[in-house]
Amino acid sequence: MKVTDDAAAAVSKRSAMTLFSDSTSHYSHRVRIVLAEKGVSVDLVEGVDGVPVPELGDLNPYNTMPTLIDRDLILYESKVMMEYLDERFPHPPLLPVYPVARAESRLFMYRVERDWCSLVDTILHSSDAGAVAVARRDLGDSMAALSPIFAEKPYFMSEEFTLVDCCIAPILWRLPALGVDLRATKQTKPLFNYMDSLFGREAFQESLSIQEREMRI
Template identity: 40%
Template sequence: MASPANKKPIMVLYSGVDCIYSHGTRVVLFEKEVECEVRYTDNDDYLEDVAEYNPYGEVPTLVDRELIIYGSRVINEYLDDRLPHPPLMPVDPVNRARARLMIMRFNRDLYKAFTLIKKGSARSEKARKIIRDQLTAMSVFLEQQEYMLGEDFSLADAWIAPLLWRLPAIGVELPAQAKGTLDYADRVFARQSFQTSLTEPEKDIRGIEY
């Protein structure tokens, strides 16, 4: 939700235009329908702001009044705590831990493989196989439920969706056995929050006007 031009925004998110980590945070923002100004770092002035606010000079970076937060997982959980409706994490500690473990595995396995491919690593083909095999394996339980944690959209879905969207850009095509995952991806892509989150470069990945 954009802030009125004559009103100073309460929250500002500094985001890359095609950054996979920023993309997930944008999905969370639009799920929450929070009043937040998204500033894209293809603008040099905003890039300088990030260098000032974030010691790592990375996006996403969130400024909420006097608080500055960086790291997509930290930002996403902060937004869910700060803006509890709709909730994007389970209430009970056991399932919250399971959700965090799932997100950690996405980051360590799938996002690590994605980064290797984007960097043109000699291990790119192995990385593609890791992504293809793991997403295909997920099909078994995704055929039985709407989203990663069950029937409700969660931070885990916001985390995996940007990777699924970028599969054509990294040369990963899922096999027919991954129908559950492919159908799941279509459900997530159809959500208003995901459609609104897409930047022009991200729309160009699939050449589809969502």
């Protein structure tokens, strides 16, 4: 893709890595978690009420957030950003070293997007009240059904915190704001323990915007 003169000028004005972020979006939040885990300083440009700043239209053909700029590189897909950051800043690693395990992690991220992110997006953006109600029910049921697997390992199918957890954590944090009432039962206890572990991480707390903190007040 050819970068326009206006976009090139906008990029040249920024010497630091820049993240255009929606302070309430779970897709933006996952990237902020990775940045915090890596300890990377970033120039954060927040949209207002989900509306991108005018500058973004010259940088991203879709005018969407998150958008990450690193020198002359412009990325506007959250999973691509996450993997780029993991390779650009290799410590601590957030994907397994071995190809099979890395492929499995990528497949887990794909399933999170298909099974959970799609439901979250319906809840947030659909004007069909019936579809929203169904999405809330399905998201809660899916979370409850999957809870027992969190008793097996400390993180999602892993002994170590990975990019998969970075994708899941913003959704779990938003459950009350999404109207998903996940009750603490014997079955869901492992999931609640997992949430406590995620939310207690220093990097997770650093990643939260003011609006996101208010989601669990």
